[in-house]
Amino acid sequence: MPATDDHRVALVTGASRGIGRAVAERLAADGCSLALGYGQDAGAAEEVVAAVEGLGSRAVPVQADVTDPAAVAALFDAAEEAFGGVDVVVHAAARMSLSPLAEFDLEELERMLRTNVLGTFVVSQQAARRVRCGGAVVNFSSSVIGRVLPGYTGYAAxxxxxxxxxFVLAHELRGRDITVNAIAPGPTATDMFLEGKSPEQVEFFANASPLERLGTPEDIANAVAFLVGPSGHWINGQALRANGGLN
Structure with missing residues (x-):
């Protein structure tokens, strides 16, 4: 059954830090109950639970490797057991490894592809089976797809x-009133983005946008909230470039 207007349930992966945490807190502020999927850091996940509860909502943290079908199914089970169903899925868990193609360590490439590609497939598969009518699914792409940035070949792929x-899943869910979209952030001030970058490199990326700054996790969370809310429900099968005008 569809959720009532005052009780939507959102499941967020990668919810213990960065963009995932910002999304969880924004959706909690919008009145959603939250199932918070996280990888390893239980302490950080509990901090997000406290933040969600401080916003007047409810949350349950669940450790889940997004590449493990049984673990992801258990994450959805926990959401359904705690709150009665799932209306919104935001898959924010990701891995970024950078290297020129000729030098890329293939074992690291495989790890990244497992998280970013297989993980998205596994989470989307459960979402396709379980999201209630009228719901929304948001995956995470990247604005690097539209740029020529040496070292980003594996990540962009x-x-x-x-x-x-x-795009395909949006059409496969025809008849269920469920939207499926991707958010493609530009450079965003998260630990994953900033790791290993010099101040000069950070300044380069900040100045690449005509708004002359890095994005914030809250910027991206606001875009997600629009897509999964009633105002964004006519947007379907799209990739939203949330990047401050970066080309």
Whole structure:
């Protein structure tokens, strides 16, 4: 059954940090109950639970490897057991490894592809089976797909696969009033983005946008909230470039 207007349930992966945490807190502020999927950091996940509860909502943290079908099914089970169903799925868990193609360590490439491609497929598969009518699914792509950035070949390829899955799934869910979209952030001030970058590199990326700054996790969370809310429900099968005008 569809959720009532005052009780929507959102499941967010990668919810213990960065964009995933910002999304969880924004959706909690909008009145959603939250199932918070996280990888390893239980302490950080509990901090998000506290933040969600401080916003007047409810949350349950669940450790889940997004590449493990049984673990992801258990994450959805926990959401249904705690709150009665799932209306919104935001798959924010990701991995980014950078290297020129000729030098890329293939074992690391495989790990990244498992998280970004297989993980998106596994989460989307459960979402396709379980999201209630009228709901929304948001995957995470990247604005690097539209740019020529040496060192980003593997990461961009993984995110191009995410967009392909997103577009097809939107059509496969015909008749259920469920939207499926991708958010493609530009450079965003998260630990994953900033790791290993010099101040000069950070300044380069900040100045690439005509707004002359990095995005914030809250910027991206606001875009997600629009897509999964009633105002964004006519947008379906799209990739939203949330990047401050980056080309």
């Amino acid at each position: 993984s995110k191009a696969a995410v967009e392909a899955m997103t």
